[in-house]
Amino acid sequence: MTKQPRLALGRAQKRNLFAHVVEDLGTRIIKGDLTPDDPFPIEADLGREFGASRSVIREAVKSLAARGLIESKTRTGIRVMPPTHWNLLDPEVLSWRYGAMPPVQFYGELFEIRLMIEPQAAALAAERAHASDIAEIAEAFAEMTKVSPNSTAAIDADLRFHRAILAAGKNALLHQMGHLIAVGLYISHQTSSDSFTVFLPQHGKVLDAIRARDPQAARRTMEKLLNETREFITGHLKNGRRRAK
Amino acid sequence: MTKQPRLALGRAQKRNLFAHVVEDLGTRIIKGDLTPDDPFPIEADLGREFGASRSVIREAVKSLAARGLIESKTRTGIRVMPPTHWNLLDPEVLSWRYGAMPPVQFYGELFEIRLMIEPQAAALAAERAHASDIAEIAEAFAEMTKVSPNSTAAIDADLRFHRAILAAGKNALLHQMGHLIAVGLYISHQTSSDSFTVFLPQHGKVLDAIRARDPQAARRTMEKLLNETREFITGHLKNGRRRAK
DNA sequence: CATTACCCAATTATCATATAATTAGACATG
DNA sequence: CATGTCTAATTATATGATAATTGGGTAATG
Numbered sequence: 378m379t380k381q382p383r384l385a386l387g388r389a390q391k392r393n394l395f396a397h398v399v400e401d402l403g404t405r406i407i408k409g410d411l412t413p414d415d416p417f418p419i420e421a422d423l424g425r426e427f428g429a430s431r432s433v434i435r436e437a438v439k440s441l442a443a444r445g446l447i448e449s450k451t452r453t454g455i456r457v458m459p460p461t462h463w464n465l466l467d468p469e470v471l472s473w474r475y476g477a478m479p480p481v482q483f484y485g486e487l488f489e490i491r492l493m494i495e496p497q498a499a500a501l502a503a504e505r506a507h508a509s510d511i512a513e514i515a516e517a518f519a520e521m522t523k524v525s526p527n528s529t530a531a532i533d534a535d536l537r538f539h540r541a542i543l544a545a546g547k548n549a550l551l552h553q554m555g556h557l558i559a560v561g562l563y564i565s566h567q568t569s570s571d572s573f574t575v576f577l578p579q580h581g582k583v584l585d586a587i588r589a590r591d592p593q594a595a596r597r598t599m600e601k602l603l604n605e606t607r608e609f610i611t612g613h614l615k616n617g618r619r620r621a622k
Numbered sequence: 623m624t625k626q627p628r629l630a631l632g633r634a635q636k637r638n639l640f641a642h643v644v645e646d647l648g649t650r651i652i653k654g655d656l657t658p659d660d661p662f663p664i665e666a667d668l669g670r671e672f673g674a675s676r677s678v679i680r681e682a683v684k685s686l687a688a689r690g691l692i693e694s695k696t697r698t699g700i701r702v703m704p705p706t707h708w709n710l711l712d713p714e715v716l717s718w719r720y721g722a723m724p725p726v727q728f729y730g731e732l733f734e735i736r737l738m739i740e741p742q743a744a745a746l747a748a749e750r751a752h753a754s755d756i757a758e759i760a761e762a763f764a765e766m767t768k769v770s771p772n773s774t775a776a777i778d779a780d781l782r783f784h785r786a787i788l789a790a791g792k793n794a795l796l797h798q799m800g801h802l803i804a805v806g807l808y809i810s811h812q813t814s815s816d817s818f819t820v821f822l823p824q825h826g827k828v829l830d831a832i833r834a835r836d837p838q839a840a841r842r843t844m845e846k847l848l849n850e851t852r853e854f855i856t857g858h859l860k861n862g863r864r865r866a867k
Numbered sequence: 868c869a870t871t872a873c874c875c876a877a878t879t880a881t882c883a884t885a886t887a888a889t890t891a892g893a894c895a896t897g
Numbered sequence: 898c899a900t901g902t903c904t905a906a907t908t909a910t911a912t913g914a915t916a917a918t919t920g921g922g923t924a925a926t927g
Binding site for chain 2: 905906907908909914915916917918
Binding site for chain 2: 884892
């Protein structure tokens with residue numbers, strides 16, 4: 378049989394086939410359309426369903442397995458893993474989950490974690506930051522004061538600020554939490570770009586505390602920043618703010 | 623050409639070829655043998671190196687890419703991502719990293735995070751735990767009192783205890799941190815199984831606090847447990863304790 | 868009846884090969 | 898210098914085999 382070139386019908390098939398299969402199955406699993414109890418389609422059937430070759434399906438399966446969403450074994454086939462097994466901190470999984478949960482709940486969970494991590498991270502930064510780390514935090518803050526509040530540059534600068542603090546904490550695991558924060562900031566800005574302007578000064582206070590090498594102040598100011606942001610955004614989310622996309 | 627059956631020469635090739643390639647490349651990347659600057663071998667060369675077909679190599683590449691270790695693009699080929707991009711919370715990555723770092727440093731990082739997470743998790747558990755959650759924590763503790771301190775059952779019971787507390791916090795992201803804790807406990811027990819017996823009573827105090835619905839006490843007792851464990855184990859690690867394997 | 872040993876069919880694992888799609892970099896052109 | 902065009906390198910996808918694994922059925926055994 379001659380090779381069937383892949384035809385992109387219907388909606389713009391921008392990303393490649395592999396990415397499409399991964400995302401489609403990933404979101405279905407997280408939405409609960411496919412559960413550990415349901416029998417999962419075998420590779421051949423998945424291939425038919427997506428109009429993809431077995432190669433693509435298998436690669437997608439490996440990708441999802443690496444994220445803890447599924448498991449694939451000889452003879453048994455593929456099965457969905459229980460939610461406790463999912464790598465929720467994986468950026469993809471995080472974003473799929475964001476699309477599948479009520480925003481208020483998602484945001485609530487996210488901030489609960491941020492509140493555990495970031496105040497202490499700020500304190501560590503105040504203790505351990507090198508001059509270059511502080512310079513980076515300061516630069517990020519300077520950028521925040523310049524950008525247009527409702528541009529994506531605002532999100533970038535904000536993220537840069539928070540990441541720089543994590544980096545200054547000199548703990549690789551800590552730094553990794555940047556993914557979580559990125560999603561948190563994204564939601565914040567999507568929900569209300571006003572928040573950026575409102576909480577800009579508090580960012581400055583965090584910077585000052587770190588600069589002053591004052592761990593307690595760093596912890597307190599960061600905690601205040603997060604608590605107030607959470608309250609602000611949660612209020613907006615509850616007022617029937619729907620998200621784009 | 624007729625198909626070459628795969629021959630397992632040399633050391634026992636227990637896991638399948640795919641898993642072997644993933645682990646080999648993964649550890650090499652994390653050890654720094656392959657950096658973002660080095661040119662990464664192309665699929666064909668990897669296939670030759672491992673004596674594997676392109677399919678297996680590609681599946682391994684997708685698996686590593688899902689963990690944020692590498693990126694693969696048409697024409698550019700494969701490249702190692704900078705460490706900040708790695709999904710360090712992924713259980714595999716975590717364990718590879720454990721094998722590639724000085725134990726004291728690894729343990730230090732790990733406990734810094736545990737200290738951010740678990741005391742607050744215990745406090746949340748004291749507030750939110752359902753009766754069944756408390757029963758599970760209690761049962762785990764009961765099991766801890768029964769098992770032989772230097773058995774793997776001890777690790778299991780210990781992990782069960784800590785996981786149950788996370789679960790009682792009613793935050794999926796929190797629960798996810800169980801992976802981190804698992805590795806932490808594993809190291810603790812490997813380093814000194816005495817720690818299990820020494821800190822058993824303090825576990826009981828945490829349980830009591832949660833049972834009493836006293837968030838502050840839960841936080842304090844958990845914090846004490848972690849701090850003392852860290853001190854105890856770090857001391858042993860510095861005394862030239864080498865790990866197995 | 869219970870337990871063990873064996874076999875079979877289902878499913879993934881691996882291999883081999885061919886073609887399609889993408890794109891970095893070279894090169895030409897203005 | 899900027900911009901467009903071409904080409905070769907590399908991954909992306911497809912196809913069709915064969916190998917390896919194993920859950921569950923079935924027979925043999927005690």
